[in-house]
Structures are given as C-alpha cells and as structure tokens.
Amino acid sequence: MTHLSTNVIITEKKDGSPYESINKVEGSETITSKHPDYIIDESKLAGGSAELLFFPKNESEIITIVKKMKEKEIPITISGGRTGIVGGAVPFGGAVVSTDEMTNVTGFGYDESNQKYFVRIQPGITLDSLDDIIKHKEISEEQNIGETSWVTKFKQDSKTYMFAVDPTEMSAAVGGAIAANASGARSYKYGPMRPWVKRMRIVLANGDILDITRDQCKAENGKFVIETSDEKLEITIPNYQMPKAKNAAGFYSEPGMDVIELFIGTEGMLGFITEVDLWIIPTVEGLPTVMFFISEEDAITFVEKLRADEELDVEYMEYFDEHSFNLLKSKSDTTPALANLKTLPPDIKTAVFFEVVSSDETLEEVILRLEEIAEECNSSIESCWSAFDEVERENLRIMRHAVPETVNGIIAKRKNEYPGIHKLGTDMSVEHKHFREMMNLYRESLEEHNLESATWGHIGDSHVHVNILPRNLEELELGKKLYKKFAKKAVEFGGSVSAEHGIGKIKAEYLVVMYGEDGVNQMRSVKNALDPLTLFCKGNMFD
Incomplete structure (x- = not known):
C-alpha cells in the first residue's frame, strides 16, 4: 500500500x-x-x-x-x-x-x-x-x-x-x-x-x-x-x-x-x-414532472422558488426555452412521446423539467405545494405532466433528449452545403444572483444578430447550454465572437467557461x-x- x-x-x-x-x-x-x-x-x-x-x-x-x-x-x-x-x-x-x-x-x-x-x-x-x-x-x-x-x-x-x-x-x-x-x-x-x-x-x-x-x-x-x-x-x-x-x-x-x-x-x-x-x-423515489410557462421570466421565478423551498427535496431542474420548445412541437407528429404537445395552449413558450422526492405518504402534500408555486408563476398544476409509471418516465426522457437530437440533425443537413459549419454550444455557468442578467444577455445578443438558436439545460445550477445554429459560414464566425463575449461575462458573473464538458483541445483559449x-x-x-x-x-x- x-x-x-x-x-x-x-x-x-x-x-x-x-x-x-x-x-x-x-x-x-x-x-x-x-x-x-x-x-x-x-x-x-x-x-x-x-x-x-x-x-x-x-x-x-x-x-x-x-x-x-x-x-x-x-x-x-x-x-x-x-x-x-x-x-x-x-x-x-x-x-x-x-x-x-x-x-x-x-x-x-x-x-x-x-x-x-x-x-x-x-x-x-x-x-x-x-x-x-x-x-x-x-x-x-x-x-x-x-x-x-x-x-x-x-x-x-x-x-x-x-x-x-x-x-x-x-x-x-x-x-x-x-x-x-x-x-x-x-x-x-x-x-x-x-x-x-x-x-x-x-x-x-x-x-x-x-x-x-x-x-x-x-x-x-x-x-x-x-x-x-x-x-x-x-x-x-x-x-x-x-x-x-x-x-x-x-x-x-x-x-x-x-x-x-x-x-x-x-x-x-x-x-x-x-x-x-x-x-x-x-435509490431515491421521486415524481418526474414538466411544468409549462408563458414566459422565460416565469420559468426562472419558478426555479428560484423551488430552490428556496426548504420543504421540497428537488433532484434536478432542467430548462427548455421557446426555440427549444418549438423544435419539440415540430416533432410532435412523428414522435409519439411528443404527441400531447399539440394539446397545449398556444401561449405556452417554455418548460421546466424537475423531480421532487416523494412517497405515497407525502405525494399529496408535495402536489399541493407545487400547485401554490405554479400559480405564483402564472402556471398551473393542472396543465403540467407528471410521470407516475415507467412508460410516462420514458416519454419524459424522450422529450428531454429530442431537442439536442433535432439540433444535431439540423446542423448535419447544413453541412451538406457548408462542410465547415458546426453548432456553437455554450457550457457556461454563473452565480445564481446573475442568472437572469446572463439569460437577458444571451437572448438580446442573439436577437440583435438574428442568429438561430436553442437554449436548454441545467437551470437549477444556473447553467444552460445556448446552442447557436449558424445558417452559413458568416454566421459561424459571428457566433464565435458572441461565444467569447458570453465567456467573458460568465467569468465576470462568478461562473465558469465550462461547467461540465471540460476544456480539451477545442476550448483552450x-x-x-x-x-x-x-x-x-x-x-x-x-x-x-x-x-x-x-x-x-x-x-x-x-x-
């Protein structure tokens, strides 16, 4: 030894x-x-x-x-x-x-x-x-x-x-x-x-x-x-x-x-x-759930309230923005697990996936507390989806993974015309207190330059992946400049340029x-x- x-x-x-x-x-x-x-x-x-x-x-x-x-x-x-x-x-x-x-x-x-x-x-x-x-x-x-x-x-x-x-x-x-x-x-x-x-x-x-x-x-x-x-x-x-x-x-x-x-x-x-x-x-038993919101602000508020609630034992919180949600809807006709998306009201823009630890004895209490928080965030427990069995769990898993798979498919098609093109996916985190400001920076910068994107990820950790989907090589170069801008701001906000993927050979700068x-x-x-x-x-x- x-x-x-x-x-x-x-x-x-x-x-x-x-x-x-x-x-x-x-x-x-x-x-x-x-x-x-x-x-x-x-x-x-x-x-x-x-x-x-x-x-x-x-x-x-x-x-x-x-x-x-x-x-x-x-x-x-x-x-x-x-x-x-x-x-x-x-x-x-x-x-x-x-x-x-x-x-x-x-x-x-x-x-x-x-x-x-x-x-x-x-x-x-x-x-x-x-x-x-x-x-x-x-x-x-x-x-x-x-x-x-x-x-x-x-x-x-x-x-x-x-x-x-x-x-x-x-x-x-x-x-x-x-x-x-x-x-x-x-x-x-x-x-x-x-x-x-x-x-x-x-x-x-x-x-x-x-x-x-x-x-x-x-x-x-x-x-x-x-x-x-x-x-x-x-x-x-x-x-x-x-x-x-x-x-x-x-x-x-x-x-x-x-x-x-x-x-x-x-x-x-x-x-x-x-x-x-x-x-x-x-193993911890919980209730996997997806809650829907009419705005990004409401979704962030919901996450903040879940994080602050000492009575709820939350396993994870994952976010999908409006663009990600639209990608999911585009697959609803061909993916059975996503078919129910067509039944949601048209004003639904974002979603938060989360899981709260519960048992048969505590489930009702958990649901009542979630209902209170949802109503405070302009949502409703009645319109959320929860997984009470393995089939429903698998449907939620498919839903969570459908967005990155769809993004990869879009980029693969664009490579046929522009072989050098690739998506630009951020992996940046910030301190919780700066998360709203960081999300505003992402959204405003992408809208200003008319860049296609989809944002999803680990919102509970104030760590989301902003995926820029360039439509040509000029947009690729523009996206790279924005990426560096985002990285500098993440560091300024007490965060990391790579919260989970590491640096490797690609992100050394x-x-x-x-x-x-x-x-x-x-x-x-x-x-x-x-x-x-x-x-x-x-x-x-x-x-």
Whole structure:
C-alpha cells in the first residue's frame, strides 16, 4: 500500500507485463482505416491520427505501455468512451491507449466511518453498465472487501441503490467521467463526479503507482510532496480563485485540498487512472414532472422558488426555452412521446423539467405545494405532466433528449452545403444572483444578430447550454465572437467557461479568459512537475 503522511505520499513501484503480450495495433494507416473510432470523439474534431493503438486489460499492462512510451518519447492519448465534445480524446500522433478492455468490477465494500457502500471498478466500465450492476446487485462474494461479508448484506438489503452522477451520455466510461469531473441533471442535488470518488489508483509518467484514498493526504502551505522511485516531487497547487458556480474548467485548487482532487477534472493530463472506488447510495423515489410557462421570466421565478423551498427535496431542474420548445412541437407528429404537445395552449413558450422526492405518504402534500408555486408563476398544476409509471418516465426522457437530437440533425443537413459549419454550444455557468442578467444577455445578443438558436439545460445550477445554429459560414464566425463575449461575462458573473464538458483541445483559449495567463502557467507548472515529457494527453487545456 502507498504510505501517506500529512502532505507526503509515496508511490508504489511494480513490474509490468511483457510488452509483446499486450493487444495492440500498429501503423497509422491501419488504425485510420480499420479503427477510425479511436482517432475521433463526439466533438468531431478533424485531423486525428495515431501510430499505435493499445487495448490493455489491467494495470500491469498500462505500466509497461507507459514505460515503453516514455522510453521512446511517444505521447499517449487516453481513450475512454470518447463521448466528450471538446476533443480531449482526439490524438494528433503518438499512441492511443484504450480502456475498452478494462471493464471489471474488482471489489465491493462498506465504509463504516461514512456509513456508505462503495464499488471498486476498472476505468473502462460505462456509467450505464455501472448503473445496471448496482441496480441489480450483480456483485459476487469474491469481490468482497474486508472480513465482514458486505456483499451478502448488500444483497439482503431490500433497498435498491444507484450511483448518483448522471451525465447526459451514460455510455461515457467512468475513467473519462472522472477525468472531466463530469456531471448531469442531478448535479443540482448531488454535485459532479468529484465528491463521489473515494479512492483511485493512478499510473504516473514514470510508471510508478499512486494509491490515493480520500482524506489521507492533504496540502500543507499550498504544496504536496510525491516521493517516487526516481525522485521527490514537490507540487505547488495553483493559488487562483475558483469560481463559486458549477465548474469543470482547469485544475482544481483549494487551500488544504486533498491530493485526490488533483487527479479529478484534469482530463488525463497527470496520470492514467487504473482503478477507482465510488460511493453508491440508496435509490431515491421521486415524481418526474414538466411544468409549462408563458414566459422565460416565469420559468426562472419558478426555479428560484423551488430552490428556496426548504420543504421540497428537488433532484434536478432542467430548462427548455421557446426555440427549444418549438423544435419539440415540430416533432410532435412523428414522435409519439411528443404527441400531447399539440394539446397545449398556444401561449405556452417554455418548460421546466424537475423531480421532487416523494412517497405515497407525502405525494399529496408535495402536489399541493407545487400547485401554490405554479400559480405564483402564472402556471398551473393542472396543465403540467407528471410521470407516475415507467412508460410516462420514458416519454419524459424522450422529450428531454429530442431537442439536442433535432439540433444535431439540423446542423448535419447544413453541412451538406457548408462542410465547415458546426453548432456553437455554450457550457457556461454563473452565480445564481446573475442568472437572469446572463439569460437577458444571451437572448438580446442573439436577437440583435438574428442568429438561430436553442437554449436548454441545467437551470437549477444556473447553467444552460445556448446552442447557436449558424445558417452559413458568416454566421459561424459571428457566433464565435458572441461565444467569447458570453465567456467573458460568465467569468465576470462568478461562473465558469465550462461547467461540465471540460476544456480539451477545442476550448483552450477560454481557459485563459477564465484564469488569465498566470493561472494557466500555474497549471503548466503542476503538469511539468508530474509529467515533464508531456507524455499524457498532449494538447488538452494548453500546449
């Protein structure tokens, strides 16, 4: 085990597997023609290439790959589910190391001090697979951690369990979700990946292993000391001010921070995650609902009142603006789950999706309270839609996902005429007190320049995605200028230029907008201390 003391952590040195035994593909032409999915991600960033593609099965094979690539000075791009939209998994030369074959559950235990179960897994398992394993309790006695049979107790427990973080793309790999500090609708209540990581094993750039358990090693005087088999590394954590709003941009920094935080949200730049322990919790039963409004102002007021109500336990709040709502209506004839939209009054302009925790005993009380709030916001509980069974839940899920799918379809058609065109989707958050002003800026700027758009997202976190849909290349350039304007204002309002998607290779310029050149240089110093050859994920966040 790794020795931990105050702000000092000592690495493990471990032998790797024979290089020849590792599953690999060699040659850029072969990789491009036969394995093209590994040189692109959902960002569709063009120009990806790689000379080597590895499919390790375990930590020992990763150690060997890292040491070999270091020896040959070949950069490594870590490849998880490739669901990211900022180009973080797109390689520009070098080696791609995929976690596709690292999908095992390796342990299951219970932390008595925290009174929580945790699951130990390899990084390639997807979030939806993890959900199924936990929900159906597909854990064996061989995976039990400790002398007490926690697996048996878990299976005998009548409650169902869940992993609380729910990124929109549940086919994301767990390792990638940690690397991006991913989040989703439920981040309003449960936060992003960061607090749900109990422990991690990480292969560093020299092939040593860090085994980090939360709360065992914390910074002192702004520093960590990592004693590797080669040298003693002194890591100075950045001293910039982190935003108060939801954030997934840049390296985390906080006085006295836990060393585990250094490797969450750093986009694979500091090491290769090989195993993680994640907290799980009992599943919460709620009432998924969509409430309709005649104006944006009323919808925001409704969210503010839900957020302030101490009696209501809200899981999430999601918003769709008038343009998004019109896109939904346009699909109502061809999508059965959206057919009822045609029955809504014509003055309905916006919608808020939300879920309030309830039980058979509390449901009536919850509905009465929601009715009061709705009436205060010029809406009505009678015109809302709630999901009381699985079919209705699925219809609401389809409704929530129909807008981004429709937007992607519109852009795909426009690419036929303008191949260089793409949507511009913001990922910015602000402090709650500035949200109305930020929404006004979005709307007024887009209307002034007659740009087509659709806005939706995590309004509970004051974090919505403004999607600009350019109709030609001139509008694309105009949209880029507005994007930078929005980013500067988000930072001014105590927010983030990237609240959940990260920075990757596409949004590097906005990292400077947020932290300044000095802040980015502090991140570089951390990177250089741990990975002086820039072995891991070259080009992410900064050059």
